[in-house]
Amino acid sequence: MKQGNIIIKNASQLVTCSGHSAKKGEQMSDLSVIENGTVVITDGLITYVGKDADCPPLSDFPNHVIVEAEGKAVLPGFVDSHTHFIFGGYREEEFSWRMRGDSYMSIMEHGGGIHNTMTATRNASLEDLLESGRHRLDKMLAMGVTTVEGKSGYGMNKETELKQLEAMKALNKEHPVDIVSTFMGAHATPNEYKGRVDDFLDYMIKEVMPEVKDKNLAECCDIFCEKNVFDIEQSRRYLTAARDLGFKLKIHADEIVTLGGAELAAELKALSADHLLQASDKGIECLAGSNTVATLLPCTAFSLKEHYARGRHMIDMGCAVALATDLNPGSSFTNSIPLLFALACIYMQLSPEEAVTALTINGAAAIGKADKIGSIDVGKQGDLVILEYPSYKFLPYHIGMNIVEKVIKRGILFPSSNI
Ligand code: NIG
Ligand code: FE
Numbered sequence: 001m002k003q004g005n006i007i008i009k010n011a012s013q014l015v016t017c018s019g020h021s022a023k024k025g026e027q028m029s030d031l032s033v034i035e036n037g038t039v040v041i042t043d044g045l046i047t048y049v050g051k052d053a054d055c056p057p058l059s060d061f062p063n064h065v066i067v068e069a070e071g072k073a074v075l076p077g078f079v080d081s082h083t084h085f086i087f088g089g090y091r092e093e094e095f096s097w098r099m100r101g102d103s104y105m106s107i108m109e110h111g112g113g114i115h116n117t118m119t120a121t122r123n124a125s126l127e128d129l130l131e132s133g134r135h136r137l138d139k140m141l142a143m144g145v146t147t148v149e150g151k152s153g154y155g156m157n158k159e160t161e162l163k164q165l166e167a168m169k170a171l172n173k174e175h176p177v178d179i180v181s182t183f184m185g186a187h188a189t190p191n192e193y194k195g196r197v198d199d200f201l202d203y204m205i206k207e208v209m210p211e212v213k214d215k216n217l218a219e220c221c222d223i224f225c226e227k228n229v230f231d232i233e234q235s236r237r238y239l240t241a242a243r244d245l246g247f248k249l250k251i252h253a254d255e256i257v258t259l260g261g262a263e264l265a266a267e268l269k270a271l272s273a274d275h276l277l278q279a280s281d282k283g284i285e286c287l288a289g290s291n292t293v294a295t296l297l298p299c300t301a302f303s304l305k306e307h308y309a310r311g312r313h314m315i316d317m318g319c320a321v322a323l324a325t326d327l328n329p330g331s332s333f334t335n336s337i338p339l340l341f342a343l344a345c346i347y348m349q350l351s352p353e354e355a356v357t358a359l360t361i362n363g364a365a366a367i368g369k370a371d372k373i374g375s376i377d378v379g380k381q382g383d384l385v386i387l388e389y390p391s392y393k394f395l396p397y398h399i400g401m402n403i404v405e406k407v408i409k410r411g412i413l414f415p416s417s418n419i
Contacts (some may be wrong), residue, residue: 077407078143081272083149114116118160185204276296302400384408
């Protein structure tokens with residue numbers, strides 16, 4: 001991957017989010033802002049962070065592009081830690097049905113939903129997936145996302161699960177946005193296994209998961225732990241097998257029904273428990289007492305017209321909260337970072353500071369990368385965004401607008417308007 005040399009000079013706010021692990025509870029309010037700050041990136045890595053006045057003379061840094069950032073806020077690149085961005089087809093008809101009152105789960109139980117996208121993804125060629133995936137990554141980068149997590153899970157057979165993961169591997173090599181891949185073979189049970197959920201899980205655990213590992217196609221493993229999808233015992237079995245093979249764990253937990261997915265995530269030391277709209281008080285307590293990040297996806301609640309997860313309460317209880325878009329063709333066909341900021345602050349009562357932490361260092365922790373990305377610290381990857389406004393507080397306030405002016409990925413400059 002290309003690496004560059006660049007100096008971002010004299011930002012009105014250098015929002016460092018300094019740290020190397022997830023921030024919990026009150027710590028989420030500390031953004032470690034440096035006024036009139038400068039960052040130097042050399043060979044793609046951050047080599048200086050501090051006051052512009054204390055920075056060594058520019059003559060010490062030959063071959064560095066200089067960017068003046070007076071009147072602008074500079075932040076770490078955003079980490080979108082939960083998406084399903086590789087898929088075939090769309091589900092615009094189902095969206096209309098939902099607006100008329102059909103529920104997400106009833107559409108899925110009648111063969112639509114995830115099954116609909118499974119068929120379209122099985123029918124898509126690798127080239128189709130690369131083309132649509134590339135287009136989605138371009139849009140992410142323009143909104144300041146420098147690392148994204150992407151899941152398989154629309155194959156539900158070996159061939160298509162591997163095709164999705166191969167697509168992400170190829171895109172990771174060619175595109176500036178870094179991709180962290182997650183194997184989600186247990187997303188739903190396909191028709192060929194109807195009524196034989198445990199047999200399907202056995203197939204995924206014995207036939208598919210080891211090959212994903214051998215081919216080094218994913219770092220994490222995820223499951224849709226939900227009523228009428230995979231129950232707690234099945235999820236524990238699948239995730240334990242994944243852990244034994246060396247995968248990091250993530251769980252779609254307590255989204256529609258309170259099942260105890262949050263508790264299971266803490267028990268298994270998962271990187272994250274995601275959704276959590278229906279997480280119980282006990283589940284939230286378990287997360288607060290663990291290193292598992294509570295990843296909240298308010299665009300999904302918005303799109304499904306569900307109650308939002310209790311983000312304010314989770315932070316007050318001491319959880320580490322991350323925010324992600326959940327981009328997928330069904331429950332959240334958006335990867336809008338501006339919308340995500342607005343929903344998190346307006347409907348989940350996160351402060352702008354907490355929302356920034358949730359999309360940077362805590363997003364990085366939710367994919368096991370807080371040592372490399374998610375903050376502006378010396379030694380970390382040179383991934384930054386420059387806003388067109390002087391304060392990070394404009395992120396939720398300028399509702400639905402992309403205020404990212406420039407993106408820097410490993411020291412290479414991408415003006416947002418050119419992406
Ligand atoms: O995170 N809830 C399960 N999985 C996805 C939706 C997948 C789909 O509807 O295609 C989610 O919301
Ligand atoms: Fe999801």
